[in-house]
Amino acid sequence: MHCRKRWPLALLLMIGITACSSLPTRPAPAIEIDLPRFMGTWYVIAHVPYWLEEGKLTARDVYRLREDGRIDNDYVFKRRWDGPEHRWQGVSTVQPGSGGAHWQVQFVWPFKSDLHVLEVSADYQWALLSNPRRDLAWVFHRQAEVDEAELQDWLTRLSAYGVDPTELRRVEQVPSS
Template sequence: MRRLALILPLLLLAACAATGGTMPPLTTDANINLERYMGRWWVIANVPYFAERGKLAAADVYTLREDGRITNTYVYRKAFDEPEKSMNGVAEVVPGTNNAQWRIAFFWGLVKADYLVMEVAPDYSWALIGHPKRKLAWIFSRKPVMDEALYQDLRQRFAAWGYDPETILKVPQKAEQVGQPGFQ
């Protein structure tokens, strides 16, 4: 509980932070098949921020619930020789967004985050996730390792949405990736 008391104010500040820019909020016109989107998505890369920085072998696991909401389990390791840990959230799809915009609540609804599926591969093998204020971005894959050419292409796609692709860094999914160029 003490740890939560320390982390909660930081999460609230991050959720309320302004972009500092004059761009309109990011939106998406992706059309997502929720049943196909469910399952494990490996976090290949992201814009590092305090809640995920330093995490290894990270993945988001989505499960569609009977009430129409989505269980969001973020799994990670702090070191490759340590056990997997997890954080849980519950997401609701924003009506009228073709299932591409979600509102995720963590810590019993005290912290809420916007989630935008910007693009998904036709075979649902990868997905690009954004945030309305363009401070956060993720590259997801169904496999823990992605072809480098595909990764670079997906990373560059964020530029069209007003992101600086240089801020997107890989998340180590294997021990040998730790400390390598381009990784967090």
């Protein structure tokens, strides 16, 4: 029964991610990602969300490198502060020759979507990601809270990659006081 409830939602998730767009695609940046260092928990600080991400709280991605070279990709979130935590489980495949910067993400077979790691800090504390059309984007950080000056710097950086910074929305990680 539990799997039956998740299937329609996961299908809608993938349709939303792979929906057609008139924006041109752009190649993954020519950077090298140290995949073992990239693994772990990343808090979604801000994003240009697709419709299934709208309104999610405490959103984070958890990555685990598998023995076969693929990546277990869990998206964890709440819908309300006093509600339960939800987890969508997917698998990502790093595309050969991309230096670890181009992933294909799959939450529901047979649907896949492309993800580019645009930039990651030298200490692997923050990362900027987008889809190839640059109409979806994510700001990741190892900590749930960051200051506004850092966020503004990341918005400027994303703009240089072709992401519209006015479309980015902050993700609430802790309740407002």
